[in-house]
Amino acid sequence: MPILKSDCQSCHNDHCIIKKNRHLAQMKSFIDRKSMVQCKKGQNLIIEGAPVHGLYFVMEGKVKVAKTGLNGKEQIVRMAGNGEIIGHRGFGVGQFYQISAVSLEDTILCNFSNTEMKEMLLTIPSLTYDLMIFYAEELNRSETKVKKFAQMTVREKIIDAILYINRKFGQHKGFLNLQLSRKEIADFAGTTDEQVIRTISSLKKEGLILAAGKKIGIKNVNILSKEISEHNHFLDS
Structure with missing residues (x-):
């Protein structure tokens, strides 16, 4: 270096x-x-x-x-x-x-x-x-993450990971300002590559996110946040 x-x-x-x-x-x-x-x-x-x-x-x-x-x-x-x-x-x-x-x-x-x-x-x-x-x-x-992860479904964990990236790095030209592989998202969300791929596909079909290659964009942060609101998702980065 x-x-x-x-x-x-x-x-x-x-x-x-x-x-x-x-x-x-x-x-x-x-x-x-x-x-x-x-x-x-x-x-x-x-x-x-x-x-x-x-x-x-x-x-x-x-x-x-x-x-x-x-x-x-x-x-x-x-x-x-x-x-x-x-x-x-x-x-x-x-x-x-x-x-x-x-x-x-x-x-x-x-x-x-x-x-x-x-x-x-x-x-x-x-x-x-x-x-x-x-x-x-x-x-x-x-401590909050450990408690939440014990209660969240796979879908909620992946949504939480996407919202975390958005809070920390924001979006640029409609996509998150950090491109992670599906494996990296899985490693952060505590799940598998296959579950991430299926969940992102479902969220895209539901019109909640955009997805093109490694790029992911959130169409409406508030709507996506409501899915995990009962877990009091991370207030900051």
Whole structure:
């Protein structure tokens, strides 16, 4: 992965916790020491079981975060876009990453080493607070997802996955601004390729979505959301 140089001042991700605290005098030396890496589409930026190398922040691009389940099956646990954190499940709790991460398009990331992150968190209270809130929200989302998945039908899981992608990345020219294979949707929804293919075909026939190759578009978000409203689908990304 090639190393780049960039300053947080030129970054437009105002919700990034590093960007939010950039104005603090203590942050300058840490920002000057960060690494910038560029990944091509499909490239592994984190390998499950590999030694932890701090936290990554997505400056530009899209990443899927996954974990190996039973029989070696991949389970996509989340998607990450601009300004979001990658690798936080490994930071501070062990020496090896418990997840993998693959770029879904050409992606640029900022990286702070374990040593730098620990020093930052011990010296900058507002950054520590922002990261604590991030962990709390991630835990809440994870617990909610486990509860919902135990109650949802296959169709509802696939609809939930499509709506999640729409909330996180939006639509462009009538289609979701992230193209996933049917297998990737299945790995995220916790089902099979065949069930995804059948469900998408049914949703298309019912006029709820558009589908052309890997492209999927939502005709009416509100109507699709009503199908899973009793599960209180994810309020955010």
